[in-house]
Amino acid sequence: MEFIKYDALENDYLVLDPASCDLTLDPAVIRRICDRRHGLGSDGILYGPHLDDGQYGLRIFNPDGTECEKSGNGLRIFARYLRDAGYVTAGTAQVYLMMSDAMVDVAYLGDQDDLIQVAMGQYTLRSSEIPVLLELPVVLGVKMQVGQHSLTASCVNLGNPHCVVLDLPVTENTARTVGPALCESDLFPERVNVQITRVVDRQTLEIEIWERGAGYTLASGSSSCAAAITCHQLGLVDAEVTVHMPGGTVGVQIDKASGVHLTGPVKAVFAANLSQDLNSYLAKDK
Missing domain, CATH: 3.10.310.10 (Diaminopimelate Epimerase; Chain A, domain 1)
Structure with missing residues (x-):
C-alpha cells in the first residue's frame, strides 16, 4: 500500500490514494498512521481521489482521527498530488470536498507545480x-x-x-x-x-x-x-x-x-510503501 508525503510550509500531510491503498481509515488507524514515533508522522491524512463522474473527491483527516471540512494547505497539497499522479494535466482543476459537499477551484502557478492557488470560497461572519x-x-x-x-x-x-x-x-x-x-x-x-x-x-x-x-x-x-x-x-x-x-x-x-x-508553495517529501510491520501495527486493537 503506497503513500506520498508532502509539505506545505512545514505543515505535512500524507496522501493516501484509494487506488493504491485499501486501508479502512477509522480514528484508531488514523492516529497510528500520524504518530511521529511509531507511524509515518503527519499533521493529517488526505484520502483521495475518490473518482465519481469526473470529480476528484477528497476526505481530510486530522491526526486525532477526526474528519475536517476544509484545509487550505491540505487542498494545495492534494492539488499537487493530482498533477504528480497524472490525474490532472491542465493548469486548473477542481476538488470536491466530500464532508463539506463543496467544489473548490485550484490553479497551478509554478513551473514545477510548487506554487498553487486555491479558491477557498465563501465565508460567513454570522x-x-x-x-x-x-x-x-x-x-x-x-x-x-x-x-x-x-x-x-x-x-x-x-x-x-x-x-x-x-x-x-x-x-x-x-x-x-x-x-x-x-x-x-x-x-x-x-x-x-x-x-x-x-x-x-x-x-x-x-x-x-x-x-x-x-x-x-x-x-x-x-x-x-x-x-x-x-x-x-x-x-x-x-x-x-x-x-x-x-x-x-x-x-x-x-x-x-x-x-x-x-x-502558497507545496513540496513533495517522499513516496514509499507501508511495511508489513506497520500494517500489523495498524491492525492492533481492531
Whole structure:
C-alpha cells in the first residue's frame, strides 16, 4: 500500500490514494498512521481521489482521527498530488470536498507545480453559522473572558470555524495556552481553530496557530484566510495580504463577492510503501 508525503510550509500531510491503498481509515488507524514515533508522522491524512463522474473527491483527516471540512494547505497539497499522479494535466482543476459537499477551484502557478492557488470560497461572519454561542449577530472585535484569559476575538467560518485574537503576544506560548482554552470553550459547540494575530501593516499579518484536532501548528492556509478576513472586516488591512507563520508565508486575496483565494508553495517529501510491520501495527486493537 503506497503513500506520498508532502509539505506545505512545514505543515505535512500524507496522501493516501484509494487506488493504491485499501486501508479502512477509522480514528484508531488514523492516529497510528500520524504518530511521529511509531507511524509515518503527519499533521493529517488526505484520502483521495475518490473518482465519481469526473470529480476528484477528497476526505481530510486530522491526526486525532477526526474528519475536517476544509484545509487550505491540505487542498494545495492534494492539488499537487493530482498533477504528480497524472490525474490532472491542465493548469486548473477542481476538488470536491466530500464532508463539506463543496467544489473548490485550484490553479497551478509554478513551473514545477510548487506554487498553487486555491479558491477557498465563501465565508460567513454570522455567529449562528460559526457557530459561537454569543447573543450577537457577528463577533468582530468583541471583548471576552475565556478561563483566565481576557482577549478580543473575531470569528469567521469559511467551511470550518475560526476565532482570531488580536490583542495578545503573537508567540508559540500564547498559541499553546490560549489556543486550547478557546478551542475547547463551551462558546464553540463544534470547537474552533484559533489564530493569535498581529497586524504588521496594511498588507502584512503575523499569526500563531492552534488547530482543533491537531494542536499547535506551524502553518495553516485556512487560518491565514481567517486572520486576513477578520482584519479586513475591522478595517485594519487591505484586500490583499501576506500572512507570515513560523512555517512560512502565504498570500491571501479577498474579493468583493465574499470569496477568498489562498496562494502558497507545496513540496513533495517522499513516496514509499507501508511495511508489513506497520500494517500489523495498524491492525492492533481492531
